[in-house]
Amino acid sequence: MTMLRLEGVTANYGHLRALEEMSLSLDEGDILAVLGANGAGKSTLLSLISGELKPSNGRIFFNDVDITHLDPFQRVRKGIALVPEGRHLFASLTVEENLLVGGSTRRQGSWSLDAVYDLFPFIKERRRSRGGQLSGGEQQAVAIGRALMSNPALLLLDEVSLGLAPVIVRDLYGGLRAVANEGTTLLLVEQDLTEALGVASQVLCLLDGRVVLTGSPDSLSQSQMITAYFGDGESAHKSERS
Amino acid sequence: MVWTNAVVQGLLLGGLYALFSVGLSLMFGVMRFVNLAHGDFSVLAAYAAYVLVEHAGGTPLWTFAAVVPMAAVVGFFLQHFILDRALGAGELSPLLVTFGLSIFIESALQQGFGANNDSLFLGPLSYQSWKITNTLYLGRLEVIVFVVAVALISGLQLFLSRTQPGRLLRATADNPRAAALSGVNPRRVRALATAIALATVAVGGLFLAMRTSFTPTSGSNDLIFAFEAVIIGGLGSLWGTLLGGLILGVAQTVGSQINPADGILAGHLVFLAVLAYRPQGILAARNAAL
Ligand SMILES: Nc1ncnc2c1ncn2[C@@H]1O[C@H](COP(=O)(O)OP(=O)(O)OP(=O)(O)O)[C@@H](O)[C@H]1O
Numbered sequence: 001m002t003m004l005r006l007e008g009v010t011a012n013y014g015h016l017r018a019l020e021e022m023s024l025s026l027d028e029g030d031i032l033a034v035l036g037a038n039g040a041g042k043s044t045l046l047s048l049i050s051g052e053l054k055p056s057n058g059r060i061f062f063n064d065v066d067i068t069h070l071d072p073f074q075r076v077r078k079g080i081a082l083v084p085e086g087r088h089l090f091a092s093l094t095v096e097e098n099l100l101v102g103g104s105t106r107r108q109g110s111w112s113l114d115a116v117y118d119l120f121p122f123i124k125e126r127r128r129s130r131g132g133q134l135s136g137g138e139q140q141a142v143a144i145g146r147a148l149m150s151n152p153a154l155l156l157l158d159e160v161s162l163g164l165a166p167v168i169v170r171d172l173y174g175g176l177r178a179v180a181n182e183g184t185t186l187l188l189v190e191q192d193l194t195e196a197l198g199v200a201s202q203v204l205c206l207l208d209g210r211v212v213l214t215g216s217p218d219s220l221s222q223s224q225m226i227t228a229y230f231g232d233g234e235s236a237h238k239s240e241r242s
Numbered sequence: 243m244v245w246t247n248a249v250v251q252g253l254l255l256g257g258l259y260a261l262f263s264v265g266l267s268l269m270f271g272v273m274r275f276v277n278l279a280h281g282d283f284s285v286l287a288a289y290a291a292y293v294l295v296e297h298a299g300g301t302p303l304w305t306f307a308a309v310v311p312m313a314a315v316v317g318f319f320l321q322h323f324i325l326d327r328a329l330g331a332g333e334l335s336p337l338l339v340t341f342g343l344s345i346f347i348e349s350a351l352q353q354g355f356g357a358n359n360d361s362l363f364l365g366p367l368s369y370q371s372w373k374i375t376n377t378l379y380l381g382r383l384e385v386i387v388f389v390v391a392v393a394l395i396s397g398l399q400l401f402l403s404r405t406q407p408g409r410l411l412r413a414t415a416d417n418p419r420a421a422a423l424s425g426v427n428p429r430r431v432r433a434l435a436t437a438i439a440l441a442t443v444a445v446g447g448l449f450l451a452m453r454t455s456f457t458p459t460s461g462s463n464d465l466i467f468a469f470e471a472v473i474i475g476g477l478g479s480l481w482g483t484l485l486g487g488l489i490l491g492v493a494q495t496v497g498s499q500i501n502p503a504d505g506i507l508a509g510h511l512v513f514l515a516v517l518a519y520r521p522q523g524i525l526a527a528r529n530a531a532l
């Protein structure tokens with residue numbers, strides 16, 4: 001069953017067009033990896049789905065309900081949670097309080113403090129520490145845990161691995177695999193291809209605000225993806241756009 | 243001994259100032275603007291109590307039960323119908339709107355009550371005191387006000403740190419974007435903050451009206467004291483606000499002891515000194531937003 005559907009969605013920041021006529025459909029249980037270079041529009045896509053950015057054109061459906069005009073907090077209550085780029089923990093709140101705030105929607109589901117601590121045992125011993133005192137990896141685990149506490153049906157993740165050591169990234173992705181196995185639909189934005197392609201059931205490549213490639217990870221060749229990622233020789237160095 | 247007396251009286255007064263400050267600091271923490279009508283709401287509460295006593299009689303003490311919940315309700319609707327709109331219209335808007343509100347409240351009160359001093363008289367409680375030593379007397383009312391103020395601030399701090407609504411408030415003050423992404427309704431949180439702010443400043447307004455007197459325009463002074471206490475103590479926790487109130491109170495009474503006309507000035511000087519040498523305030527928590 002289709003869980004998330006974008007129909008011809010266009011997003012602008014002032015005069016800058018960040019996403020152009022984007023259409024996308026995601027089934028329950030899918031794990032979609034969205035790849036693309038800096039500025040390709042990956043975070044913009046997540047902002048549109050989480051509700052932080054409203055499209056200038058097009059519509060967004062979640063479980064066949066039009067959610068185009070819902071605010072972020074309302075979408076969380078419908079089952080869409082975002083782990084934002086840069087993690088954005090509540091720095092002055094403890095780890096446990098961060099998680100409890102995430103659980104404030106009281107959506108039905110199996111996630112609880114204990115379940116999150118089971119998923120990422122290394123944050124349990126830090127549960128009384130403040131968000132601002134954690135290492136990057138711990139912060140990322142708490143950010144994921146906080147999103148899970150709302151029992152999302154669709155979990156959006158923006159650059160989970162950014163700036164983290166490979167060991168930690170492996171732990172985090174181990175956790176995400178477990179989350180996916182419970183049936184949660186994942187949409188992950190990544191620049192780290194190895195980890196993302198390891199879990200993904202589908203891949204979508206963005207280039208300059210457009211979808212340039214989709215498919216399953218096995219069906220796509222390395223060269224196809226590299227071209228999609230960097231564009232042809234022309235646009236490879238065209239990071240400034242009008 | 244006169245100095246001990248000045249300090250003790252200052253502490254008692256400071257507890258009341260802190261009560262004026264908590265709401266200002268709470269609203270600033272959640273919405274990042276200074277409510278310029280904050281002091282006027284304390285005066286509005288005092289007049290509400292005044293009118294209630296005139297019509298229904300009895301001691302002004304009972305009016306707490308009516309005025310404080312009323313203030314909370316007013317705060318809720320003020321946020322919902324006025325401040326939320328102003329917040330959506332840019333950074334300067336809430337300042338302008340609350341400034342306008344302040345002028346409106348003051349002139350409306352002037353229309354209704356004239357420009358004279360009024361007071362909520364409590365009978366003997368207003369002048370009875372406990373004798374501690376030959377030179378140190380503690381006014382009963384002053385002590386009661388102080389104890390209630392400290393208890394209220396402690397209770398509020400407990401509410402913020404221990405309950406789920408309190409956590410959501412702190413989370414929103416800390417990172418509004420992350421709070422919304424965690425499913426917290428920002429409008430609900432803002433309305434809660436303003437309701438608490440108006441309820442606490444109403445308590446302060448009634449106490450001040452019982453301790454001294456009030457006029458339609460005395461809210462502007464209350465706002466300045468509240469603001470100074472917040473800055474002296476430092477944003478970050480209500481304990482900072484309490485400390486700021488106490489320091490301001492002591493500065494004023496010790497200043498008056500030096501020269502009776504200079505009490506208020508001494509308070510301003512301490513405020514300026516803190517601004518110059520420790521702009522984050524004396525007790526600013528390391529990385530706390532509330
Ligand atoms: N708030 C904003 N205001 C103006 N322009 C923006 C804003 N956010 C993003 N952009 C622009 O929109 C385009 C897409 O940005 P987006 O953040 O979606 O890219 P991204 O793929 O997430 O990049 P990165 O890998 O660096 O995170 C870029 O050109 C970026 O400069």
Ligand SMILES: [Mg+2]
Nearest residue numbers: 042043044085
């Ligand atoms: Mg991004």
